[in-house]
Amino acid sequence: MNRNKFDFFYRLGLKYPLFQGGMAWVSDSSLAAAVSNAGGLGIIAAGTAPVDYVRDQIRKTKQLTDKPFGVNIMLLNECTEQIANMVCEEGVKVVTTGAGSPGKYIARWKESGITVVPVVPSVAMARRMEKEGADALIAEGGEAGGHVGELTTMALVPQVVDAVSIPVIAAGGIGDGRGIAAALMLGASGVQLGTRFVVSKECTVHQNYKNRVLKAKDTDSVVTGRPTGHSVRVLKNKLTRKFLELERNCANLEEYEALGLGALRKAVLEGDIDYGSVMAGQIAGLIKEEKSCQEIIEELFSQAANCLREAQDLVEMGKNNG
DSSP states (O other), X not given: OOGGGGHHHHHTTOSSSEEEOOOTTTSOHHHXXXXXXXXSBEEEEOTTOOHHHXXXXXXXXXXXXXXXXXXXXXXXXXXXXXXXXXXXXXXXSEEEEESSOOXXXXXXXXXXXXXXXXXXXXXXXHHHHHHTTOSOEEXXXXXXXXXXXXXXXXXXXXXXXXXXXXXXXXXXXXXXXXXXXXXXXXXXXXXXXXXXXXXXXXXXXXXXHHHHHHTOOTTOEEEEOGGGXXXXXXXXXXXXXXXXXXXXXXXXXXXXXXXXXXXXXXXHHHOOTTTSOOBOOGGGGGOOOOBOHHHHHHHHHHHHHHHHHHHHHHHHHHXXXX
16 A cells, blocks of 8 residues: 555654544543544544633643544534534634534535545535545445444445545444554555444543443344434443334334433443443444553554555465465
């Protein structure tokens, strides 16, 4: 791979082609600064939070790092318009977006020097975002935690790479160096990881949440909310059983909303892993140890480099035996 593939990340001032996922109530100043200090791009998640909370997290992050960091804006947030303006005022370097199209904000952000990187679940959305001026895309497969689409990372990433000319960042189901190497082989220019950073020392989620991720098995995640049009991948618990029961009974939208109201904060801040929403990706079963962000990132890219060298050795062996 030539360096040009990674120029996007070098221009952002990153050591590694890695974004930390924007996880609502999880991705705060502590986590974002730690990832940025370790050479990736730390990201603050706006989630459903009010504008003052997000502004406060941005300012705290600036006190903790002099490296670039970004903000993830969930476009369903009722404060989106205010947050969209505020990131310009605060001089944020990168904005990632989810849960909709950021088209109406892209020109405004780019005029303020912000790099815009939407999360996309399909080729159609990827093409649309490129036409509307996105600088890069995060192609996120359904293996990811939180709000997800239906396509897997393995299927989605190469199709998006072939469909657009801007850099593509792979997300969903990536938790170690093997996943990074695989993403690069699929044509991605870099990766985004979320669940792996939940179990970092700098992540401030309740320890119960971390422990649940650490104890997760490969089959412990489930997708709820499909009938609402907003599918969410979480770890199985008493809350998910209630959601799935609503689905079987063809419940109305109001019942879903009432059951999920405040559930993520309940898990993240209060440590309620029974009736809280423990968002995590399918890769949770691979994570067995809490480490610092520095240790995680260095380990990820050391593993990835070894995998890529082995792949190159295999190619050379084939040439020599041919």
